[in-house]
Amino acid sequence: MTDIQRASLPHALCGCDILGAAKTSSGKTLAFIILVLEKLYRERWGPEDGVGSIIISPTRELAGQLFDVLKSVGKHHNFSAGLLIGGRKDVDMEKEHVNELNILICTPSRLLQHMDETPNFDCSQMQVLVLDEADRILDSGFKRELNAIISQLPKCRQTLLFSATQTKSVQDLARLSLTDPEYLSVHEESVTATPTLLKQIVMVVPLDQKLDMLWRFIKTHLQSKILVFLSSCKQSSLQGGRLYEYANNKLVFKIWFLIVRNKNKLFRVARHSFGEPSLRRKEKTLRENKNVKLTL
Ligand SMILES: Nc1ncnc2c1ncn2[C@@H]1O[C@H](COP(=O)(O)OP(=O)(O)OP(=O)(O)O)[C@@H](O)[C@H]1O
Structure with a gap:
């Protein structure tokens, strides 16, 4: 296991809210994907239970990568999962099936579009909310979408935030209604948020x-x-x-x-x-x- 996985999984599996910060490429994705799968498995989540977890990513490309990891790691589970991102024309088909999905990986805008437009879109039983690249999602660019999304999610849930930098902003935490969260910052001593093997050179040129x-x-x-x-x-x-x-x-x-x-x-x-x-x-x-x- 990587440092962030070792630090976060025990707390997450006990049901705690998590604010996890670790460098890029440190294994954060697997940390929350394992938790989501494990949590729903322990709850004996089934097809008829609907949406059990929502994972929000700031961009379509990152959401697509998360979906690939979920498909690979979760291939022996029976959960259904969907990738809800903009730029696709099949939104009507998505609307027909979104309530049958257990795990949603989505961008904020597309999720909000379903919340606003899809008849009977139901997240009332959702157990785990994950914000990947949380610092970017909490950024003012997504403020309206995120506030609208949070207002439609159940208050009783587990919330996990992962990013390369830690947020301790009281405002951010209040918006997300976190309950006594665990702050986990595994590379706090590091000078940069990038991996040590990444060689970085600066050239100052006229x-x-x-x-x-x-x-x-x-x-x-x-x-x-x-x-x-x-x-x-x-x-x-x-x-x-x-x-x-x-x-x-x-x-x-x-x-x-x-x-x-x-x-x-x-x-x-x-x-x-x-x-x-x-x-x-x-x-x-x-x-x-x-x-x-x-x-x-
Ligand atoms: N426990 C592990 N053992 C070995 N390799 C791992 C482990 N966890 C993750 N990896 C691999 O490490 C690489 C980086 O992982 P990942 O993309 O999850 O990092 P990340 O912290 O989410 O990165 P980013 O900040 O860019 O989103 C991936 O190729 C992944 O398969």
Whole structure:
């Protein structure tokens, strides 16, 4: 077990509310997925019991990854689970079946859409609420959705919050009606929230030389896959296009751009095609790049 799993599972299995903080890639996902499965299993949750747990994730892509873990870890259980995220056209079919699902993994907006629109959508028996990347969900961007969601959930429930940074904001905790929560911060002494094996280098470069420097860096790391983070879509199109010209003119190698927008949306943009790609394409891009060596 990882540190966060060892620290959180005993408390969580006893029914405590948890505020868990641990570095990225420290095994938080498995910590709450195991708890959800175990809790519902102990309660002998069955198909007729409806929604037993809701796991909220700030983005569609992260929700999709959680769903994959749930499918893999929970394959020997009989629970039904659904991925409720925006960007899909089958919302009417979702509405027909959502009440039959035991575990929902969702983004805040899609969950709220079901709460508002799906006839007889019933979470009144829900046992466990999980907020993954809780710091982002508690952020003001999701305030309206989260308040509306919480107001429709049963007060008597177990609530688990997991993120890379700990929240102790009284306001946040009051909004979620946590009961005497356990604060678990397994990497409190760490200087950064990223894994120690991740090598991080900063280069301070005059503005007018930044693109040349990036280009030289790319050329000297041809064996690596490289993610380039830029501040906005506009910047991504501009600088990405310029780099693409460099690559094309010199015919050095094939280049694609992975552009992160709003810090949480990852998608690939081909030259001359800077429109928003479909969710399926974004998911495919993420899957394709899951296990490659990346240079950031
Ligand atoms: N107990 C374990 N033993 C071995 N590997 C594990 C264990 N728990 C999780 N892992 C693996 O560690 C990797 C990172 O786990 P996970 O994605 O759950 O981390 P995380 O803390 O949720 O990351 P993030 O902050 O990015 O959401 C995954 O590949 C997962 O399969």
